[in-house]
Amino acid sequence: MKKIYLPLVLLFALNSHAQEEDSPTNSFKISGSVDVYARFNLNSFNRNYDDIDAPAPATSFANDPGFAIGMANVIMSYETGKVGAVADLVYGPRGEDAVFNSIGSPNIVNQLYVYWNVSDKVTLTLGNWNTYLGYEVISPAANFNYSTSYMFSYGPFSHTGIKADFELSDEFSAMVAVMNPTDYTEFNPVGTYTLGAQLGYAKDTGSAFLNFLYGDQDGNLDGIGNNGGDASAGSTFQVDLTAGVDLSDEFYLGFNTTYNITSTGEAYTDTGIRDIDGDDFGFYGAAVYLQYSLSDSFALGTRGEYFKEFNGGAGALGVYDADGDAGVFALTVSGNIAIGDLMLIPEIRLDSANQDIFLNKDIDGTQDSLASVLLAAVYKF
Template sequence: MKTIIYTKYVKNLLLFAFALASTATFAQEEEEAKKFSLSGSVDAYYRTNLNGDNGFDDASGLPNAAPGSSFANLPGFALGMANVIAAYEGEDVGFVADLVFGPRGTDAIFASPLYSATGNIVNQLYVYWNLSPSVKLTFGNFNTFLGYEVISPVANFNYSTSYLFSYGPFSHTGLKADFTLSDDFSLMLAIMNPTDQTELNPTEKYAFGAQLGYSGQFLNFLADDGAFEIDFTGGFDLSDEFFLGINAALYDNDDIGFAGVALYPQYATSDNFTIGLRGEYFAETGDYGAIGTGVEDSSVFAVTLTGSATIGNLIIKPELRLDSASDDSFNFLDSDLAAQKSLSSFVLAAVYSF
């Protein structure tokens, strides 16, 4: 009888130990699995000008008529990009490898000429170290901290992008330190290569950046070899359905630059549909070249009305845009390829995120 009881006791003990080991192994595997993630997006669109030429200039490699802002400028059915982001989040250290394929990605790394012709596909590539719960160091290539909009179409409400975003920096390579000062306040300081020089530093000069954050509102500053940009980015939930985003910036480089402001009211009509407007005023100092008039001190007012319908992981975005400049613009060509003051266009975009 004792032998049987002892045997049962040993069996139960072994079963308990096995169950405990299996649980520990499963928990460890689950914990390890959570550290590595793979995400990204794929997007494509259709675009047409309603009062301008829809041809393509073979000599310049650019569409005959399109707003002077980045992305969603190609005529007809066109490609955005495939974006694949691999990330590993350790207890104190980790990395992000953000790769882009397609026209939107190529535009995003426009100032990385050394390897672009041979297939540079890096949008972001950095490692980080959490020195403490309130201090984080990031080293490598990361998207800019300035501006309301971003390169990825998933995080933008409007599919086409603003002048403020297009003529601010896209990415930086360097070292930045993020400080959590309190529950409401944050601070970031950075030393970086010249703006958008993401592969290497060809000048032996460096840019310096800073960001002060308070409850989701951010004041940004960038100094780069005599040029500087100051930028405010923020937003407010005015109700459960109504959000208002704000972006304002001033850039100066030896008396040539720009200033502007953009408002982003967005109203959610249901869980699956939101309608939003971007109203932007953008003015050049001197002949900066963003608006394409060839005239000093030109300005443009751009209104973009976008709908966003969500179907699972797929987002459908119909968009109407009107750009109206103070002077005739060579970006706004009519059907006779003559410059005009305004351009209206329609975009239908599809964005899948995973």
């Protein structure tokens, strides 16, 4: 009996192990963050009047006066074997600003996509995902500074389409994508498409990513309104480089530079559609991020950014010289104080432009600089 019983036990054990290996592994995760802040100008006023908002840097999200809220962010992901899905939902002013081009929904979907790990080296993704361009991201839990840069604010936030990610080696990666025009998150209302690409290099001590985007962002003129009716810009090209390296156990250095240009496009005239006269327009910039960890719970960091618009650019700064140019240098110093999963971020920021783009404290004139302070609290789970 013992001679018969032992092989049966071994056979049962091997069969059970094989079934476990063949059965897909199910994984469900919930994560997210909540952020709030208080912001005050030092050299201008701090309240909204009937038709005048309190001055703020012309960047995204952290721009309301006094005590304010950011957003609640809930990310749900589910994976079975080689396939999975992600639903990233946002609630609050920061979330609404992040998905500003949503048309039909109540502006709560930040990301919504499915993916298939075709192999260990190739992943296909279909749906809506946050942009691959730039150093900063929408979620404040993943940024060192709470306020955001100009380059991030006027580049794309999100894309909807299909992309393929490739692991070329242990250090190199690549991505190619076909997408709707940027920030049209739910569907494509204009009928043109955008191409995206990325080449990445990453090691334990640092990484670098070279990003590209090309396509018509507002559609071709077709005689029936076309997203505005009487004019259409040409194609947009953007190239972007993001890099970071650990200089030591305490020091980290990050870098981002970008160049964005859009051709002038076409317009309706009495004689039909014609090319618009004028120069191409866009912006470029560069930012350096330096961070120093004094302990496991306290770090200091600074971001220095120069941002330049040409021929009207993206309309970011609002006031331009005779050639349609304007530039700004922004210096931001932030602290990160970790209390468990809660991060306190005290921050001081100075924006200095070459045009008078900010209202002064008496609301009777404009000035070329704005100094502000804020305190943010970000809890992640």
